[in-house]
Amino acid sequence: MTDAIPFFDIHAQYKQLASEIHAALQPIFDNSQYSGGSEVERFETEYAKYCGVDHAVGVNSGTSALHLALLAAGVGPGDEVITTPMTFVATVAAIEYCGATPVYVDCEPATWNIDPSKIAAVITPRTKAIIPVHLHGRLVDMKSLIDVARPANLVVIEDAAQAHGAQRDGRAAGAWGTIGCFSFYPSKNLGAYGEAGALTTGDSELAQRARLLRSWGSEKRYEHKLKGFNYRMDGLQAAVLRVKLRHLASWNAARQNLADRYAAQLTGLNLDLPAPAEVGSHVYHVFAIRTPKRDALAAWLNEKGIGTSIHYPVPVHLQPAYRTSRYQEGAFPVCERVSQELLSLPLFPEMDPSMVDRVCDAIKSFFARG
Numbered sequence: 001m002t003d004a005i006p007f008f009d010i011h012a013q014y015k016q017l018a019s020e021i022h023a024a025l026q027p028i029f030d031n032s033q034y035s036g037g038s039e040v041e042r043f044e045t046e047y048a049k050y051c052g053v054d055h056a057v058g059v060n061s062g063t064s065a066l067h068l069a070l071l072a073a074g075v076g077p078g079d080e081v082i083t084t085p086m087t088f089v090a091t092v093a094a095i096e097y098c099g100a101t102p103v104y105v106d107c108e109p110a111t112w113n114i115d116p117s118k119i120a121a122v123i124t125p126r127t128k129a130i131i132p133v134h135l136h137g138r139l140v141d142m143k144s145l146i147d148v149a150r151p152a153n154l155v156v157i158e159d160a161a162q163a164h165g166a167q168r169d170g171r172a173a174g175a176w177g178t179i180g181c182f183s184f185y186p187s188k189n190l191g192a193y194g195e196a197g198a199l200t201t202g203d204s205e206l207a208q209r210a211r212l213l214r215s216w217g218s219e220k221r222y223e224h225k226l227k228g229f230n231y232r233m234d235g236l237q238a239a240v241l242r243v244k245l246r247h248l249a250s251w252n253a254a255r256q257n258l259a260d261r262y263a264a265q266l267t268g269l270n271l272d273l274p275a276p277a278e279v280g281s282h283v284y285h286v287f288a289i290r291t292p293k294r295d296a297l298a299a300w301l302n303e304k305g306i307g308t309s310i311h312y313p314v315p316v317h318l319q320p321a322y323r324t325s326r327y328q329e330g331a332f333p334v335c336e337r338v339s340q341e342l343l344s345l346p347l348f349p350e351m352d353p354s355m356v357d358r359v360c361d362a363i364k365s366f367f368a369r370g
């Protein structure tokens with residue numbers, strides 16, 4: 001029996017980096033800066049530079065980054081925030097944490113990202129912000145989106161949780177909007193060894209407000225200028241992220257090569273591949289294919305020891321916890337259909353190309369069966 005192919009192998013990366021990581025952690029134990037501290041500040045400087053923005057604010061998760069971005073931008077009760085239902089629930093949860101109302105726009109059939117041409121129709125006098133989500137690591141068509149957002153004076157908050165390092169026209173994810181939000185959840189393209197996240201922005205006032213909010217609204221001990229949160233980044237996570245940031249470009253390149261290898265071998269089968277992307281604009285956090293036979297294909301691959309996943313099987317407006325009377329089933333036909341047909345294949349930078357070939361052979365044998 002040939003070896004199983006996991007959907008994701010988080011340990012493979014650690015094995016390659018172990019000595020670098022251990023060396024980077026030691027200073028934190030020596031200086032005891034476990035919450036915030038100089039290592040977090042260094043990571044913020046390096047990550048801001050990586051994204052091509054003036055400020056990065058390290059926090060304890062991508063969800064916290066979204067929450068603080070919305071609060072720093074002044075979003076509150078009564079406001080509407082436009083986003084896509086084709087996302088992880090955190091995008092929508094953050095809107096609701098602020099007391100604002102999520103307003104959804106369907107996704108594009110080819111990219112599965114929010115469809116900028118459908119945004120204008122849902123803007124009302126209460127619309128305050130828009131959160132495009134760079135799904136699976138592919139940049140949203142930000143030029144078209146900003147063309148709609150700017151005349152309506154909307155704050156653009158990128159949910160770049162899956163798109164570290166994705167670029168278009170020389171501009172990185174997190175540098176297009178007023179604010180960018182990143183997750184460093186362990187399985188992300190840039191992943192911590194625990195929970196972490198960051199906001200990026202070119203606006204120093206927003207950055208300052210986010211810094212205050214992440215630490216109980218306080219710059220000086222026991223003096224609270226704002227009602228804030230305990231959303232600080234751990235020193236240990238910053239040390240891990242600083243090591244990993246040095247490898248991110250090569251990991252993203254490896255992901256792109258593996259995606260190209262999948263695409264070359266799966267072309268011509270009765271399935272949809274991710275639409276071609278401008279070089280660098282898709283960092284393949286996920287490589288998803290689309291077929292109405294998704295569930296049977298997933299079962300077939302599973303029998304052969306090949307792991308798969310689905311991003312996402314249920315759009316947010318149909319999730320039990322997020323259903324409202326405003327949106328019934330059928331409200332977003334593209335997104336709803338896509339959620340029933342997408343299948344994410346194994347893809348991680350340490351994957352040997354021969355594993356991609358084996359996955360492709362298994363997929364070909366599924367379709368050859370008829």
Ligand SMILES: Cc1ncc(COP(=O)(O)O)c(C=O)c1O
Pocket residue numbers: 061062063064087088090091133159161162182183184185196197
């Ligand atoms: C699109 C998207 N937004 C937000 C988040 C939330 O990030 P975190 O898990 O770090 O809170 C995630 C994480 O999975 C995500 O994929």
